[in-house]
Amino acid sequence: MADQRKAALQYAxxxxxxxxxxxxxxxSIPSISTDPEHTADIQRAAEWMAAQLRAxxxxxxxxxxxxxxxxxxxxxxxxxxxxxxxxxxxxYDVQPxxxxxxxxxxPFEPTIVGDNIFARGTSxxxxxxxxxxxxxxxxxxxxGLPVNVKWLFEGEEEIGSPSLDEFIARHKDLLAxxxxxxxxxxxxxxxxxxxxxxxxxxxxxxxxxxxxAHDLHSGMYGGVVHNPANAxxxxxxxxxxxxxxVTLPGFYDKVRRLSKExxxxxxxxxxxxxxxxxxxxxxxxxxxxxxxxxERAGAxxxxxxxxxxxxxxxxxxxxxxxxxxxxxxxxxxxxxxxPQEVHQQLLRYLETHAPKDIRWEVDELAGGTASISDRDxxxxxxxxxxxxxxxxxxxxFKREGGSIPVVAQMQDLLGVESVIAGFGLPDDNVxxxxxxxxxxxxxxxxxxxxxxxxxxxx
Amino acid sequence: MADQRKAALQYAxxxxxxxxxxxxxxxSIPSISTDPEHTADIQRAAEWMAAQLRAxxxxxxxxxxxxxxxxxxxxxxxxxxxxxxxxxxxxYDVQPxxxxxxxxxxPFEPTIVGDNIFARGTSxxxxxxxxxxxxxxxxxxxxGLPVNVKWLFEGEEEIGSPSLDEFIARHKDLLAxxxxxxxxxxxxxxxxxxxxxxxxxxxxxxxxxxxxAHDLHSGMYGGVVHNPANAxxxxxxxxxxxxxxVTLPGFYDKVRRLSKExxxxxxxxxxxxxxxxxxxxxxxxxxxxxxxxxERAGAxxxxxxxxxxxxxxxxxxxxxxxxxxxxxxxxxxxxxxxPQEVHQQLLRYLETHAPKDIRWEVDELAGGTASISDRDxxxxxxxxxxxxxxxxxxxxFKREGGSIPVVAQMQDLLGVESVIAGFGLPDDNVxxxxxxxxxxxxxxxxxxxxxxxxxxxx
Numbered sequence: 001m002a003d004q005r006k007a008a009l010q011y012a013x014x015x016x017x018x019x020x021x022x023x024x025x026x027x028s029i030p031s032i033s034t035d036p037e038h039t040a041d042i043q044r045a046a047e048w049m050a051a052q053l054r055a056x057x058x059x060x061x062x063x064x065x066x067x068x069x070x071x072x073x074x075x076x077x078x079x080x081x082x083x084x085x086x087x088x089x090x091x092y093d094v095q096p097x098x099x100x101x102x103x104x105x106x107p108f109e110p111t112i113v114g115d116n117i118f119a120r121g122t123s124x125x126x127x128x129x130x131x132x133x134x135x136x137x138x139x140x141x142x143x144g145l146p147v148n149v150k151w152l153f154e155g156e157e158e159i160g161s162p163s164l165d166e167f168i169a170r171h172k173d174l175l176a177x178x179x180x181x182x183x184x185x186x187x188x189x190x191x192x193x194x195x196x197x198x199x200x201x202x203x204x205x206x207x208x209x210x211x212x213a214h215d216l217h218s219g220m221y222g223g224v225v226h227n228p229a230n231a232x233x234x235x236x237x238x239x240x241x242x243x244x245x246v247t248l249p250g251f252y253d254k255v256r257r258l259s260k261e262x263x264x265x266x267x268x269x270x271x272x273x274x275x276x277x278x279x280x281x282x283x284x285x286x287x288x289x290x291x292x293x294x295e296r297a298g299a300x301x302x303x304x305x306x307x308x309x310x311x312x313x314x315x316x317x318x319x320x321x322x323x324x325x326x327x328x329x330x331x332x333x334x335x336x337x338x339p340q341e342v343h344q345q346l347l348r349y350l351e352t353h354a355p356k357d358i359r360w361e362v363d364e365l366a367g368g369t370a371s372i373s374d375r376d377x378x379x380x381x382x383x384x385x386x387x388x389x390x391x392x393x394x395x396x397f398k399r400e401g402g403s404i405p406v407v408a409q410m411q412d413l414l415g416v417e418s419v420i421a422g423f424g425l426p427d428d429n430v431x432x433x434x435x436x437x438x439x440x441x442x443x444x445x446x447x448x449x450x451x452x453x454x455x456x457x458x
Numbered sequence: 459m460a461d462q463r464k465a466a467l468q469y470a471x472x473x474x475x476x477x478x479x480x481x482x483x484x485x486s487i488p489s490i491s492t493d494p495e496h497t498a499d500i501q502r503a504a505e506w507m508a509a510q511l512r513a514x515x516x517x518x519x520x521x522x523x524x525x526x527x528x529x530x531x532x533x534x535x536x537x538x539x540x541x542x543x544x545x546x547x548x549x550y551d552v553q554p555x556x557x558x559x560x561x562x563x564x565p566f567e568p569t570i571v572g573d574n575i576f577a578r579g580t581s582x583x584x585x586x587x588x589x590x591x592x593x594x595x596x597x598x599x600x601x602g603l604p605v606n607v608k609w610l611f612e613g614e615e616e617i618g619s620p621s622l623d624e625f626i627a628r629h630k631d632l633l634a635x636x637x638x639x640x641x642x643x644x645x646x647x648x649x650x651x652x653x654x655x656x657x658x659x660x661x662x663x664x665x666x667x668x669x670x671a672h673d674l675h676s677g678m679y680g681g682v683v684h685n686p687a688n689a690x691x692x693x694x695x696x697x698x699x700x701x702x703x704v705t706l707p708g709f710y711d712k713v714r715r716l717s718k719e720x721x722x723x724x725x726x727x728x729x730x731x732x733x734x735x736x737x738x739x740x741x742x743x744x745x746x747x748x749x750x751x752x753e754r755a756g757a758x759x760x761x762x763x764x765x766x767x768x769x770x771x772x773x774x775x776x777x778x779x780x781x782x783x784x785x786x787x788x789x790x791x792x793x794x795x796x797p798q799e800v801h802q803q804l805l806r807y808l809e810t811h812a813p814k815d816i817r818w819e820v821d822e823l824a825g826g827t828a829s830i831s832d833r834d835x836x837x838x839x840x841x842x843x844x845x846x847x848x849x850x851x852x853x854x855f856k857r858e859g860g861s862i863p864v865v866a867q868m869q870d871l872l873g874v875e876s877v878i879a880g881f882g883l884p885d886d887n888v889x890x891x892x893x894x895x896x897x898x899x900x901x902x903x904x905x906x907x908x909x910x911x912x913x914x915x916x
Contacts, residue, residue, distance in 0.1 A: 034774035096776055102672075159774055200677060204775045213739025214560075215890035218762045219658060219860025222790045223754030224734050226744035229763035229785075230694060237695035240688065276682050281671025284815035286684035296681030304676045305687035306778050307769035312786060316492035316617055317662045317823040318554055319788055319861075320764050320889050327687075328770060330777060332680045357742035365775040402677025403777075431778050432673035 007142035008450045012134065016443060019134050020117075022052075023442075026092070026126050027110040027119040033093035033159045039069055042155050045092040046071040049153045052133050056140055058151065064171075066163035070155035074174070078148045083458055085148040086379070087177035087416070089406055090129035091157035091184065094121040095431045102433035115439050122437035123428035128183035129153065131423060131442065135449030146457035150177055154406070157184070160204065160366025161405055168406075168413045179379040179416050181452075183445075184404055186424030188271055188396055190441050193387035193448070195380060196420035198298065198399035199407055201333035201370035203342040204306070207232070207350070209325045210359040215311070216321040225321065226357040229310040232325040235360075238353055239303055239329075243289040246303045246331070248345040249352070256335045258299055266294050269396060271426075279426045298399035302332045328365070332401060339367030368405025371418075378456070379419040386451035387421070390444050395421075421448070465600035466908045470592065474901060477592050478575075480510075481900075484550070484584050485568040485577040491551035491617045497527055500613050503550040504529040507611045510591050514598055516609065522629075524621035528613035532632070536606045542914055543606040544837070545635035545874070547864055548587035549615035549642065552579035553889045560891035573897050580895035581886035586641035587611065589881060589900065593907030604915035608635055612864070615642070618662065618824025619863055626864075626871045637837040637874050639910075641903075642862055644882030646729055646854055648899050651845035651906070653838060654878035656756065656857035657865055659791035659828035661800040662764070665690070665808070667783045668817040673769070674779040683779065684815040687768040690783040693818075696811055697761055697787075701747040704761045704789070706803040707810070714793045716757055724752050727854060737884045756857035760790045786823070790859060797825030826863025829876075836914070837877040844909035845879070848902050853879075879906070 012019075031045035032038040046063050053061045053075035063071035070093065078085065097107040097120050105111040110119040121127070139145050152175065154164050168175060187194040211228035212221070241247050258266075271294045276285055287296040296302070306329065311322030331342055343364050354360050373380070375397060387395040400420070407418045423445030429435045470477075489503035490496040504521050511519045511533035521529035528551065536543065555565040555578050563569040568577040579585070597603050610633065612622050626633060645652040669686035670679070699705050716724075729752045731743055745754040754760070764787065769780030789800050801822050812818050831838070833855060845853040858878070865876045881903030887893045 034772070034776065096770070096772065098770070098772070200680075202677070202777070204777065211738075211740050214887065214892075216738060217860060217889045218760075218764060218788060219660070219790055219858070220884070220888070221734075221738060221755065222658075222760035222762050222859055223745045223758055224743055224751055225738050225740040226742075227762045229766050230698065232766075233691040233694035233763065233785075234698075236688060236691035240692075276679075280669075280674055280679060280683050282669050282683040282815060283817055284684075284813075285682055286813070286815040287681045293682055297679065300681055302676075302680035304680050304685045304779055305691065305769065305783075306676060306776060307771045307780070308687050308690075308766045308783060309771040311763065311765035312554070312556070313765045313767040313784070314492070314554065314556070315494075317786065317788070318492065318616075318764060318889065319660065319662065321762055322765070325763075325766060326771070327691075328775065330676060330775070332677055355742075355744070357740060357744040359741055400677070401680055402675060426678070429672065430678070431675045431776065434672075 004143045005454050008138040009447055011138040011142050012446050012450060023117070023127065023130050024110040026130065027121055028108055030108045031093050031155065032096050033070060033156050034096055042070050042093060046073050046155055049073045049092050053151055056133065056136055064167065066167065068156055068163055072167050073153040074151060076150040077145055080145055080148050083147045084178040084456055085150065086456065087150045087152060087175055087180040088132050089180055089182045090132065090153045091125060091155065092129065092153050093155045093158050095124070095158050099433060104434055116436040117439055118434055118436045120435050122435055123186070123424035124430040124435065125184045125422065127437040127442055128422040128424065131445040132183055132449055134446045135453065138450050139453055146454050150175060160368065164406060165409055168409055172414060175414055177416055179377055180410050180418040181379065182404060182407060182418045182420045183422040185400060185420045185422035186426065186428065187441065188269060188398065188426070190425060190438055191391065192270060193391045193395040194398050195383055195395045196398050196400040197375050198372040199370060199404045200298070200401050201337060201339060202330060202366060202368045202403040202405070203333060203339035203364070204330035204366040205346060206363045206365055207327045207329055208361045210323065212321065212323050215323050218319040218321045221321055226355060227321050228358055229322050229325040231355060231358045232310065232327055235350065235353060236305060236327060244287050246301065248342065248349045250345050251301065251342065254336045254338065255301060258295065263295065265397065266299065266399065267292065269294050269398060271297070297401045299334060301334050301337060304330055306330050332403065333370050335370045335372050337370060339369060368403050369408040371408040371411055373417045377417045379417065382455035383419050383421050383452050385455050386448045389451050390448045462601045463912050466596040467905055469596040469600050470904050470908060481575070481585065481588050482568040484588065485579055486566055488566045489551050489613065490554050491528060491614050492554055500528050500551060504531050504613055507531045507550050511609055514591065514594055522625065524625065526614055526621055530625050531611040532609060534608040535603055538603055538606050541605040541916055542636040543608060544914065545608045545610060545633055545638040546590050547638055547640045548590065548611045549583060549613065550587065550611050551613045551616050553616050557891060562892055574894040575897055576892055576894045578893050580893055581644065581882035582888040582893065583642045583880065585895040585900055586880040586882065589903040590641055590907055592904045593911065596908050597911055604912050608633060618826065622864055623867055626867055630872060633872055635874055637835055638868050638876040639837065640862060640865060640876045640878045641880040643858060643878045643880035644884065644886065645899065646727065646856065646884065648883060648896055649849065650728060651849045651853040652856050653841055653853045654856050654858040655833050656830040657828060657862050658859050659795060659797060660788060660824060660826050660861040660863070661791060661797035662788035662824040663804060664821045664823055665785045665787055666819045668781065670779065670781050673781050676777040676779045679779055684813060685779050686816055687780055687783040689813060689816045690768065690785055693808065693811060694763060694785060702745050704759065706800065706807045708803050709759065709800065712794045712796065713759060716753065721753065723855065724757065724857065725750065727752050727856060755859045757792060759792050759795060762788055764788050790861065791828050793828045793830050795828065797827060826861050827866040829866040829869055831875045835875045837875065840913035841877050841879050841910050843913050844906045847909050848906045
């Protein structure tokens with residue numbers, strides 16, 4: 001096995017340029033899942049993933065249709081008797097690219113500048129999915145896989161995975177495994193290998209406020225009606241108190257308290273205020289009183305406006321009282337909050353606070369529960385050891401602010417933990433213009449996954 | 459003169475179909491002043507107005523260039539010795555047409571349905587300007603004008619008339635007159651002829667709030683920074699108190715109090731709560747405590763959001779903390795508020811209330827002072843008599859909520875009062891989709907202006 005380790009790492013090193021070409025291939029497919037215009041690209045990306053699995057010698061490779069027409073790609077190799085079975089998760093869809101004019105290079109024209117490759121999906125998460133494919137390739141090409149693997153690539157993660165819950169529930173036998181790995185994650189910094197052990201959940205809403213039956217002249221009707229844009233602003237403003245706490249009724253009732261031990265561990269992370277100031281470029285930080293910024297970023301729930309639209313937004317002035325105003329509003333949740341309960345809390349907040357002179361509607365657009373994993377499972381141990389081998393230092397254990405609903409779904413439906421280990425960086429501009437992946441970290445990630453699979457060999 | 463009155467009214471009646479064709483001609487020119495793409499249409503509309511003046515036998519007809527490339531159209535006829543000189547004001551530009559998908563017919567394809575003609579500018583104010591042109595035509599064709607007239611048509615009213623102040627100041631002699639008439643106004647209802655004697659002013663701003671240097675992932679950074687969309691909502695919410703009063707510091711300091719007599723007069727207007735509920739279609743009315751809705755609509759200052767934009771506003775969900783948020787915010791002013799002082803009040807409000815974790819900018823986009831006219835001047839008396847002749851009832855005297863900055867400019871720079879009398883209706887959808895003009899009121903308006911000019915004959 002020492003020989004395969006050496007050979008596989010050598011294979012990965014020798015084939016870096018080829019790996020990059022394959023990376024660029026998948027980055028060139030604009031698989032934006034929220035936009036119906038890209039349905040064909042979603043299909044193309046799914047077929048591309050399936051072809052990769054076939055080329056690795058995987059069996060049962062197939063596309064499972066979903067109600068959203070974003071197929072689930074599955075493949076497996078179960079030929080290593082007596083070894084554990086690892087379910088590898090990934091998603092081949094990406095976020096939208098607007099505002100397009102802020103991209104320095106085309107979002108689907110991968111461009112290497114220095115150590116980074118720029119394109120939508122480089123970091124989140126086509127690049128991370130490829131790390132697992134290329135680590136397996138290195139092992140397959142140098143003696144074979146030391147473990148059994150199953151793959152599950154979905155195409156609707158960026159729209160809240162509306163079909164995945166149902167898919168997992170229906171295919172429990174097919175997906176049965178010892179644990180899952182999920183590389184849809186990142187590191188604290190390029191020299192700080194990171195294993196994420198907790199993820200926030202999500203409840204995402206669109207709130208629409210309606211006032212007059214049609215746009216009105218602000219001169220003729222200013223002073224007569226409650227302007228829905230003003231009313232929406234008032235409702236949003238009331239969603240936080242002066243301590244930066246969310247005011248939805250009951251919002252904190254089920255929030256699991258941070259233990260003293262966990263707060264001490266979080267305090268050891270290098271993600272201090274200076275780190276977050278540098279990452280965000282904000283004039284100053286902000287958040288819930290009584291918690292450090294690292295706690296607020298991963299272990300406390302939040303509420304953010306993701307979009308606002310009302311009235312006249314073009315150049316110049318138009319003296320209109322708009323007929324309606326819209327806000328996209330999402331909450332990040334921690335254990336043991338429930339997205340459905342948060343939906344009810346938002347409705348109760350609006351029932352209580354919305355004035356009678358406007359009408360309102362709420363749509364729930366996406367949701368997922370938070371999760372916490374057991375840090376002692378053998379998968380986590382194998383990954384921790386792999387990272388220490390590659391970076392020469394023990395990994396950091398982190399609670400992540402983002403949401404990976406599939407981790408909670410796999411806990412609930414398959415009864416398995418996920419090893420959450422990816423190789424993005426905080427400044428990758430995920431969900432933003434000029435998304436990138438740091439290539440040296442990408443190559444190290446491939447090495448780490450080679451070690452990880454070999455470490456799992458019984 | 460009795461003969462000319464009869465002949466001119468008969469001419470107007472006989473030529474209704476021809477008048478309509480001319481009306482449709484000018485409505486077909488998309489002279490949107492706020493949109494640089496329509497610069498050529500602005501020029502076309504200006505030349506069309508000049509051609510109309512030439513056809514009426516006006517002299518000195520010319521286009522005066524302006525810094526905005528929206529020419530002022532001038533023409534005059536001064537041949538009636540001993541008669542008063544009336545300066546007729548109008549504007550040939552129109553508001554933008556978005557949201558375009560709410561228009562039932564093309565905004566620049568005039569369409570007659572029943573008693574109404576639909577197109578952008580039908581009511582505000584190409585239709586009103588044509589009323590004056592066609593009334594003068596009827597008099598010219600039936601014995602000649604009984605008074606002297608000067609015309610001033612501008613092409614930038616809907617963008618706040620940035621050049622007009624300067625133009626009037628530079629051409630005081632050219633524009634010298636006994637009083638002005640301004641038909642950029644409307645009636646309370648089709649059976650309620652209305653003379654407007656006071657107008658609100660305007661101060662229109664764009665407020666931009668900046669937070670992080672770029673869009674952030676709301677999972678990774680939620681709880682870390684002050685979301686600029688939330689911060690903007692908080693600032694907007696704070697601009698009104700619970701009594702519906704505007705909180706900009708000093709906002710009410712210079713507001714002229716309503717006299718008991720004026721409040722009694724306003725109370726006699728037929729514009730009650732039921733009227734405004736019907737006109738707006740809002741679920742309930744709203745406004746400053748302590749004032750009736752008719753007072754709030756015309757005689758009290760207001761603040762409204764005219765537009766909101768931030769983050770992701772497309773279909774579906776995008777989990778982004780936006781880098782910036784924008785609001786268009788305008789105030790309607792009453793005597794003796796000053797738009798420049800209101801600008802300073804907004805800056806002071808933001809300096810006091812904006813948190814240090816965001817940056818903000820304010821641009822002033824448009825402004826104009828409020829005005830009140832003397833109801834005893836001979837022009838107003840001639841118009842009141844004309845309306846009584848056509849409608850069989852005395853006109854209502856009204857304080858109008860909208861702004862016509864040129865009325866204040868003519869008071870300040872030329873020392874003249876304006877007779878504000880137009881024939882739009884409250885449900886004309888001005889500044890909104892499906893703008894229309896009620897054609898029976900349009901024909902009555904032409905008759906009223908024929909009487910008005912004849913009533914002025916010494």
